[in-house]
Amino acid sequence: MNRTVIRGKVWKFGDNVDxxxxxxxxxxxxxxxxxxxxxxxxxxxxxxxxxxxxxxxAGENWGCGSSRENAPANLxxxxxxxxxxxxxxxxxxxNAIAIAFPNMACPGVHDAFDEGDELELELETAxxxxxxxxxxxxxxxxxxEMIRIIQKGGLMNxxxxxxxxxxx
Amino acid sequence: MGMTMAExxxxxxxGRDQVQAGQYVTARVxxxxxxxxxxxxxxxxxxxxxxxxxxxxxxxxxxxxxFPAPTEAMARAQKLGRELAEEFGLKNHxxxxxxxxxxxxxxxxxxxxxxxxxxDSHTTTYGALGAASAGIGVTxxxxxxxxxxLWMRVPETVRFDLQGSPGPGLxxxxxxxxxxxxxxxEVAQYKAIEFSGPVAAGMSLASRMTLSNMGxxxxxxxxxxxxxxxxxxYLKGRVNEEIRPFGPDEDAAYEVIHQVDITGLExxxxxxxxxxxxxxxxxxxxxxxxxxxxxxxxxxxxEDLEVAAKILKGRKVHPKTRLLVTPASHRxxxxxxxxxxxxxxxxxxxxITPTGCGPCPGGHMGVVAGGEICLSSTNRxxxxxxxxxxxxxxxxxxxxxxxSAIEGRITDPRKxxxxxTLSRGDA
Numbered sequence: 001m002n003r004t005v006i007r008g009k010v011w012k013f014g015d016n017v018d019x020x021x022x023x024x025x026x027x028x029x030x031x032x033x034x035x036x037x038x039x040x041x042x043x044x045x046x047x048x049x050x051x052x053x054x055x056x057x058a059g060e061n062w063g064c065g066s067s068r069e070n071a072p073a074n075l076x077x078x079x080x081x082x083x084x085x086x087x088x089x090x091x092x093x094x095n096a097i098a099i100a101f102p103n104m105a106c107p108g109v110h111d112a113f114d115e116g117d118e119l120e121l122e123l124e125t126a127x128x129x130x131x132x133x134x135x136x137x138x139x140x141x142x143x144x145e146m147i148r149i150i151q152k153g154g155l156m157n158x159x160x161x162x163x164x165x166x167x168x
Numbered sequence: 169m170g171m172t173m174a175e176x177x178x179x180x181x182x183g184r185d186q187v188q189a190g191q192y193v194t195a196r197v198x199x200x201x202x203x204x205x206x207x208x209x210x211x212x213x214x215x216x217x218x219x220x221x222x223x224x225x226x227x228x229x230x231x232x233x234x235f236p237a238p239t240e241a242m243a244r245a246q247k248l249g250r251e252l253a254e255e256f257g258l259k260n261h262x263x264x265x266x267x268x269x270x271x272x273x274x275x276x277x278x279x280x281x282x283x284x285x286x287x288d289s290h291t292t293t294y295g296a297l298g299a300a301s302a303g304i305g306v307t308x309x310x311x312x313x314x315x316x317x318l319w320m321r322v323p324e325t326v327r328f329d330l331q332g333s334p335g336p337g338l339x340x341x342x343x344x345x346x347x348x349x350x351x352x353x354e355v356a357q358y359k360a361i362e363f364s365g366p367v368a369a370g371m372s373l374a375s376r377m378t379l380s381n382m383g384x385x386x387x388x389x390x391x392x393x394x395x396x397x398x399x400x401x402y403l404k405g406r407v408n409e410e411i412r413p414f415g416p417d418e419d420a421a422y423e424v425i426h427q428v429d430i431t432g433l434e435x436x437x438x439x440x441x442x443x444x445x446x447x448x449x450x451x452x453x454x455x456x457x458x459x460x461x462x463x464x465x466x467x468x469x470x471e472d473l474e475v476a477a478k479i480l481k482g483r484k485v486h487p488k489t490r491l492l493v494t495p496a497s498h499r500x501x502x503x504x505x506x507x508x509x510x511x512x513x514x515x516x517x518x519x520i521t522p523t524g525c526g527p528c529p530g531g532h533m534g535v536v537a538g539g540e541i542c543l544s545s546t547n548r549x550x551x552x553x554x555x556x557x558x559x560x561x562x563x564x565x566x567x568x569x570x571x572s573a574i575e576g577r578i579t580d581p582r583k584x585x586x587x588x589t590l591s592r593g594d595a
Contacts, residue, residue, distance in 0.1 A: 016353065016442055016444075018548075018550040018551075020530075020548075020550040020551070020552055020553050021550065021551055021552060021557075024530065024552050024557075025529045025530035025531055025553075026530060026531075026535075026555075029241075041551075041552065041557055042551055042557075060354055061353065061354050061357065061387065064353065064354075064387065065289065065548060065550060066289050066529070067287055067288055067289040067291075067303040067304060067305050068305070069305035069306050069307060087354065087357055088357075089357075089387065090357065090358050090387065090389055091289055091302075091303050091304065091305065091384075094304060094305065094308060095304075095305035095307065095308070098305060098307040098308050098311075099307055143192050143319075145192070145319050154307065155307050155308060155310075155311050156212070156216065156307060156310065156311075158311075159216065159218075159310065159311050159314055159315070160216055162315070163216075163218065163314065163315075165216050165217040165218060
């Protein structure tokens with residue numbers, strides 16, 4: 001079995017962080033330099049502090065709200081390695097999988113991490129570890145289909161393979 | 169064992185006799201709805217070398233978020249959308265007919281018992297007609313357009329039995345804000361909802377659509393009402409198919425059944441910045457209102473405009489408040505005009521805009537500035553949703569919006585309106 005392991009430093013967020021603060025409507029379609037500054041604007045300064053590979057640990061209902069794929073896409077483009085939350089808004093969650101951005105639900109994760117702790121996520125086994133505090137948690141496992149979508153680099157690549165198209 | 173509405177539809181869509189909550193299936197999608205996202209989808213598929221959809225006749229395209237085009241770039245995108253619709257052989261590019269969800273229902277694209285996916289979170293609206301309908305993003309829509317199917321988890325179902333007798337001033341919006349406040353906006357996360365009970369049965373289709381529409385604000389994937397005689401009446405003349413009642417099996421298994429007694433329920437208002445921050449209107453009176461907005465896929469229907477016109481007839485919008493009214497579709501606008509409602513609203517000082525999503529998602533035609541307060545008949549009041557992150561958005565029913573527009577502050581609609589759009593007692 002393949003092992004997809006993601007490690008990173010944790011930033012913590014609370015409950016009900018919605019898609020509209022991840023991707024405000026008036027930022028959709030703007031070039032990256034103009035769009036970047038308003039991502040997660042409910043937490044001023046975050047976009048300037050976050051480093052590539054960092055991981056967000058969040059409370060309940062991360063990504064509630066809109067169907068805009070820009071929400072997980074913005075976070076992925078910001079360089080975040082993953083989001084591990086108590087629970088997700090379902091459309092956001094599906095969008096994240098579809099664009100191969102690892103997001104995993106893991107009950108208990110919010111209490112198990114302090115900001116700055118080191119998190120390790122293994123996708124295939126849905127194992128979430130706090131390497132700083134030596135705690136291991138069980139996330140909600142992905143289906144084979146979801147693992148395949150992530151490993152292929154997104155649903156568009158799965159589609160390409162299925163239809164046997166090679167054009168770029 | 170019996171099946172819920174979600175289980176029945178996903179069993180049929182995946183070619184099985186029986187499915188159960190928790191199971192994963194590949195489901196055949198009966199209809200796909202794209203709004204302003206359509207050019208993005210079509211271009212992404214063309215880049216892959218895919219030049220035809222799996223079944224173009226199942227696809228409906230409606231432009232609503234940016235109608236009328238506020239910028240040249242948007243006008244170009246809409247022009248491109250029309251060209252791509254032609255190239256892909258779509259017969260249902262409806263252009264500017266109104267807000268996608270209203271148009272899908274009123275023009276007969278929603279049939280009970282079918283599975284519909286759309287590129288908008290409020291696609292749950294079609295559950296009011298007994299359809300399993302959910303929002304997805306553009307990448308998943310690309311996959312559905314190309315293949316006609318998508319993986320889905322069969323959801324557990326949470327049932328809300330709506331009982332009791334509505335007091336004066338009550339609309340279905342108040343019930344759903346109350347549910348969001350009492351049970352939380354995660355109550356149906358990843359799950360289906362079935363609204364049932366005598367109050368649900370007595371509701372008009374317009375009132376049902378408001379609840380199903382806001383199902384997504386409760387976390388739901390689908391938000392059903394049974395398709396009953398009222399549904400069949402509504403669909404007469406809109407669809408060619410013969411429509412039969414559709415509901416759950418009697419012995420279907422629910423994760424939980426919540427009893428919601430609406431007797432004595434006051435009109436509700438949700439405070440910034442979450443629909444779950446619901447309070448009785450009497451607790452938030454006196455909050456000043458800069459902009460009152462009546463519209464959206466949640467509450468821009470004829471029933472909503474009728475209530476607002478009744479309240480505003482012979483009265484004036486407060487000089488410090490602007491009231492914007494955006495009918496949910498061109499048909500709604502036409503019907504409201506024929507009924508004299510537009511005249512009444514205009515005389516009261518309301519501004520009538522063309523149909524579309526308007527300021528609800530913060531695009532244009534009434535976005536709000538920092539420091540302003542908007543009382544809105546829409547579905548979500550997230551920070552920055554309708555414009556500035558420093559603005560405050562309160563959610564309420566059309567009646568509460570109209571009454572508040574008169575006084576320039578959040579106002580109990582019962583002061584001006586003693587009726588209800590819900591039926592009293594046993595329906």
